Each structure stands twice: as structure tokens, then as C-alpha cells.
Amino acid sequence: MKKIRILKPVLVSNQQRARENRGVFDRMNSLVINIIASPGAGKTSFIKYLVNVMKKTCKILVVEGDIKGQIDSKSISRLGVDVIQINTATECHLDAFMTAQVLPKIKKNYDLILVENIGNLVCPAEFEIGEDFKLAILSTPEGDDKPLKYPLLFHLAKVIVINKRDLLPYVDFRPDEAIKNIQKENPKAVIFEVSAKTGEGFEEVFRYIHKELNARKKKSKR
Amino acid sequence: MHEFSVTKSLVDLCNQEAVRNDMKEVRIINLKVGRFTGFSPDSIRFYFEHLKTNTRCATASIVFEEVPIKIKCCDCHKHSTIDEPILLCPYCGSNAIDLISGREFSVASIEGE
DSSP: OEEEEEEEETTHHHHHHHHHHHHHHHHHTOEEEEEEEOTTSSHHHHHHHHHHHHTTTSOEEEEEEESSOOHHHHHHHTTTSEEEEEEOTTOSSOOHHHHHHHGGGOOSOOSEEEEEOOSOSSGGGGOOOSOSEEEEEEEGGGOTTHHHHSHHHHHHOSEEEEEOGGGGGGSOOOHHHHHHHHHHHOTTOEEEEOOTTTOTTHHHHHHHHHHHHHHHHHHHHO | OTHHHHHHHHHHHHHHHHHHTTOSOEEEEEEEEETTSOOOHHHHHHHHHHHTTTSTTTTOEEEEEEEOEEEEETTTOOEEEESSOOOOOTTTOOOOEEEEESOOEEEEEEEEO
């Protein structure tokens, strides 16, 4: 019996495809944000709030990942931005290959591409899709301990949004504790506290994304 | 749940490597799985039994090597191995940590004829 050293990551083909996607997004000069949260955390509401304001100053595409149906993509397209739906059928996450299928459907250059991943705190964290960064959303009814229970996502996400601040009087969520728990996994995380219902806290999110958009434009000019 | 697609990638990778290295039959896949990944060996084994058929891995089994989470503290510069992925230095409590290992999910080697 012979032994052959391989030393390759199992997801090498996904990583390779993600790099190729990244190349396409770079040529389009698009900032791509991979939005990950559990079902019902408010991914779509967050996107809608963002889109409604930011569509005035930049060209936005939303890529909607869902196991089934087009409920979210229909409601987002009513805001007057382009939406592309990916239905994964059985898969619990988007990967680089599913994302690649979207590329031929992109007919113009967008400044900002928001990818709404499948509602899940576990699987989407493992698969790169060619994004600039991951944005995780944690909503107050889920509890302030979630960063410790789902450490990988909160470790990998550059931006973490605590959503549904408007529900704080009704749930046992301690924002300070949540932030402390996030920082145990990811001391460098950029953290925002918002309500996609009332709009509280979004000014800082807009400012941050504008800063990232400018940084991306500068990068492509180099 | 995501182990299905992950195991498919594993079988594809090992099959390709077997073809490339002229190995007709893979018997053992030595797989490194870091403790700071979300992959369950039991699920991978379950899907592997189904996915390996009609490939060069059809008679193979997987040997899992768990890779511990090792960190280095940027403040006190001490190295430590931690059980849970809470990235705090056990010596000084700092969260300025470099992750040294634990995120591995790779095929170390294949064995066969």
C-alpha cells in the first residue's frame, strides 16, 4: 500500500471558485456583502431599510438566497432595485458555485451587491462566495449568548449587527453582554445596534458602508 | 446538514488525487478536522458511505485527526490550547489573540494501491 501526501483543503474547489467570483466582482468594482443570520433575525428587513436609503446614492443589486420561493425577492424588487433569486432546494447555505450561477445574469455594474444567505447560523459560515466581507445579524429575541453558541460565524464576520432594538423592553437581552460575547470571538468586529423597524442606529451603518464603498473604489483605481 | 456537499467535495478531491497519482483503489483517507469548524465526523461518515460508490474511494474509510484550537496571545505572547472556541488568553485574559490552528479541514494524505 502506498501513501500520498495531499495537504489540500477539502473545500479547495469552493475556495477557487470564490476567488474567481471575486475577480468578476472586482472587475465590476462592486462591494459584495454576504449577510448571514438565523431565520427571522431580520435579514430582509435590514436589507430593505438599507436599500431604501442607499438606492438614492448608489447602484444596488440584491441576491436573495432561499431554500424555496420568491417572497423576499418580490418584496425587495418593489423598492425599485434589481434582485436575483437563488433557490437552493435542499442546501442550507450558499456556496461559491451557486453564486457563480448568478454572474451571467448580472447585466450592469453595481456599486453594492447585498447577498442574503440562507437563514442559518452554522453552515453559511463555512462557505466563501467571493464576498468582501461577512455581515452577521443577531436579533434581540434570540438571546445575548448566541455568539458563544455559534462561534464560527461571529468569529469570521467583519460586521455584526444587533437588530430589533425596539424589542428590548420585552426580551431578556442584555446588549452589553452580547457585545462582550461577540468580542470574545472577534475583538475586531465592527458592531452596530439597530432596529430595522424604527430605523434606530442606521445612520452609523450608512456611514460605514459608504466608507467601505469609497475604499473599494480607491482599491480599484490603484 | 452542510456535510452532504462537503463530503461530496471530499470524495471529488480524493478521486481526482487518486487518478492523478495513479492509485486505483483508495483504502484510507487521512482527514484533518479542526475543532473550530462546524463539521461533524458522524455526518461525514454517513454521507461518505453513499457518495463513495463508483469512485476510486469505493472501499475507502476515513481516519479523522482532530486538530486542537491553538492560540497565541499578542499581549503576553504565551501559546495555549483551548477546548472551546472562546478566543481569550487563559493566562492574562486578553482578547488580542492569533489563531494558530483549529480551522483545518483538509486531506492530509490518501493510502491505497
